[in-house]
Amino acid sequence: MFDTALTAKDLVFLAQGAGMTLFVTAISVFFGTIMGIIFGVIRYQIGPWWAAPLTFVLDVFRSIPLLIQLVLANAFVTTVLGLRVSGFTVACSVLSLYTAAYCSEIVRGGIEAVPPTLRRAARSLGMTWGQDMTYVVLPLATRVALPSWIGLALGVMKDSALVYIVQVVELLKSTQTLITRLQEPLFLLMICGLFYFLISFPIARFGGYLEKRWSND
Amino acid sequence: MIEIQNVHKSFGALQVLKGINLTVAKGEVLTVIGGSGSGKSTLLTCINGLEQIDSGRILVDGVEVHAKSTDLNKLREKIGIVFQQWNAFPHLTVLENVMLAQIKVLKRSKSDAEAEAVRQLNHVGLADKLKVYPSRLSGGQQQRMAIARALAMSPDYMLFDEVTSALDPQLVGEVLDTLRMLASEGMTMICVTHEMKFAREVSDRVAFFHKGVMAEIAAPEELFGAPKDPELQKFLAATH
Ligand SMILES: Nc1ncnc2c1ncn2[C@@H]1O[C@H](COP(=O)(O)OP(=O)(O)O)[C@@H](O)[C@H]1O
Ligand SMILES: [Mg+2]
Numbered sequence: 251m252f253d254t255a256l257t258a259k260d261l262v263f264l265a266q267g268a269g270m271t272l273f274v275t276a277i278s279v280f281f282g283t284i285m286g287i288i289f290g291v292i293r294y295q296i297g298p299w300w301a302a303p304l305t306f307v308l309d310v311f312r313s314i315p316l317l318i319q320l321v322l323a324n325a326f327v328t329t330v331l332g333l334r335v336s337g338f339t340v341a342c343s344v345l346s347l348y349t350a351a352y353c354s355e356i357v358r359g360g361i362e363a364v365p366p367t368l369r370r371a372a373r374s375l376g377m378t379w380g381q382d383m384t385y386v387v388l389p390l391a392t393r394v395a396l397p398s399w400i401g402l403a404l405g406v407m408k409d410s411a412l413v414y415i416v417q418v419v420e421l422l423k424s425t426q427t428l429i430t431r432l433q434e435p436l437f438l439l440m441i442c443g444l445f446y447f448l449i450s451f452p453i454a455r456f457g458g459y460l461e462k463r464w465s466n467d
Numbered sequence: 468m469i470e471i472q473n474v475h476k477s478f479g480a481l482q483v484l485k486g487i488n489l490t491v492a493k494g495e496v497l498t499v500i501g502g503s504g505s506g507k508s509t510l511l512t513c514i515n516g517l518e519q520i521d522s523g524r525i526l527v528d529g530v531e532v533h534a535k536s537t538d539l540n541k542l543r544e545k546i547g548i549v550f551q552q553w554n555a556f557p558h559l560t561v562l563e564n565v566m567l568a569q570i571k572v573l574k575r576s577k578s579d580a581e582a583e584a585v586r587q588l589n590h591v592g593l594a595d596k597l598k599v600y601p602s603r604l605s606g607g608q609q610q611r612m613a614i615a616r617a618l619a620m621s622p623d624y625m626l627f628d629e630v631t632s633a634l635d636p637q638l639v640g641e642v643l644d645t646l647r648m649l650a651s652e653g654m655t656m657i658c659v660t661h662e663m664k665f666a667r668e669v670s671d672r673v674a675f676f677h678k679g680v681m682a683e684i685a686a687p688e689e690l691f692g693a694p695k696d697p698e699l700q701k702f703l704a705a706t707h
Contacts, residue, residue, distance in 0.1 A: 371554035371613070374515060375568035375620060376543040385567060389558050464558070 267424030278345035286353020360391030400457035501676030547617030555601030607638030
């Protein structure tokens with residue numbers, strides 16, 4: 251078991267892959283969440299009928315497998331548009347939209363969970379629509395949406411393994427490279443899993459911490 | 468002064484207000500009684516522009532509530548309203564609940580808003596609950612907090628929509644006492660209520676609503692002592 255050919259240098263290589271996974275995830279979750287909030291508020295505000303085109307586009311991003319989206323987006327940008335865009339940019343853009351599609355659903359649900367009577371009370375105090383949204387609705391919606399949002403972030407982290415298809419070397423790809431060279435798949439996958447755990451666990455705990463803090467007791 | 472002139476209002480095919488005419492003078496306490504579904508709540512939400520009207524006019528200090536040019540947010544600063552449901556903002560402490568709109572709407576400084584919030588919370592007997600979250604308050608305390616929150620905006624008018632109806636019986640008294648106190652201080656109030664004893668005590672006038680019509684309006688001694696409208700007679704007989 252312990253006569254592995256894995257060197258410290260290989261471990262650094264894996265850590266770099268983990269860093270890339272974390273980086274791609276952070277960027278995608280950040281921009282995806284901002285877009286998700288904007289889309290979610292718009293969809294809630296204009297109602298299902300007017301939001302139908304937007305909902306349709308977002309549904310497309312939710313239903314087509316990420317791998318296919320990445321390949322098609324990459325081909326579209328480089329071949330059809332003839333742009334010189336890095337795989338990293340394509341990966342982050344696609345993952346951001348993918349995140350936004352799920353996030354807008356979560357945001358809409360969170361807003362719907364805020365009782366209309368509470369919003370009526372806020373407006374009765376002379377608050378504008380924007381003030382009601384900013385100081386009453388979104389803080390409360392955040393509390394409702396947080397568990398789903400944490401789940402989304404963790405899911406995006408795992409799904410980000412697929413960005414290898416556009417030549418981004420993240421954690422899983424790094425692991426596969428080492429497996430090919432060292433021929434120790436089980437051991438390397440264990441280490442890979444450990445890395446995933448190490449970057450996921452703090453996020454999950456942070457979510458738990460916020461939930462507890464916000465329970466107001 | 469609140470002037471309601473021939474106001475009609477429907478929800479789809481349902482006519483909820485059928486030509487209401489009513490004037491409430493500065494300093495007056497008007498209570499509104501009537502069966503469920505008679506349009507009492509709708510009238511209050513029309514007064515502060517939360518609901519549209521189909522025809523007629525509502526003027527508050529001469530400003531037409533439903534005119535396109537009216538800044539409703541500005542108008543609502545002087546009309547406080549408290550609803551039957553407890554509407555505390557659950558993510559804010561009692562103190563923050565009462566400070567929020569003062570800071571965001573009236574642009575008061577944080578310290579001014581806090582001073583005013585403390586003053587109003589004192590007034591309604593919640594001085595010891597400032598740092599508490601609303602989930603820790605009883606229904607009666609939540610309603611008193613909602614009253615303090617509305618009063619902190621320094622309104623000229625207060626509208627109360629069955630503020631005791633969702634409370635346990637033993638908590639009704641403390642909220643009614645708060646309303647009595649406001650009435651004695653000269654606040655202009657419209658109170659929708661099912662508490663007949665309270666209506667009799669505090670009102671300058673009592674209005675009886677029935678199926679979207681204001682069937683009778685009179686001083687309490689007269690309205691309760693010698694009701695003329697047959698529906699009102701039935702209503703009073705049923706509540707005693
Ligand atoms: N937003 C609404 N949409 C449709 N119908 C409503 C709405 N609000 C009230 N109504 C109806 O209007 C009627 C009057 O309601 P309301 O003013 O709440 O009566 P009250 O307060 O006297 O009990 C009721 O029949 C009620 O169902
Ligand atoms: Mg009502």
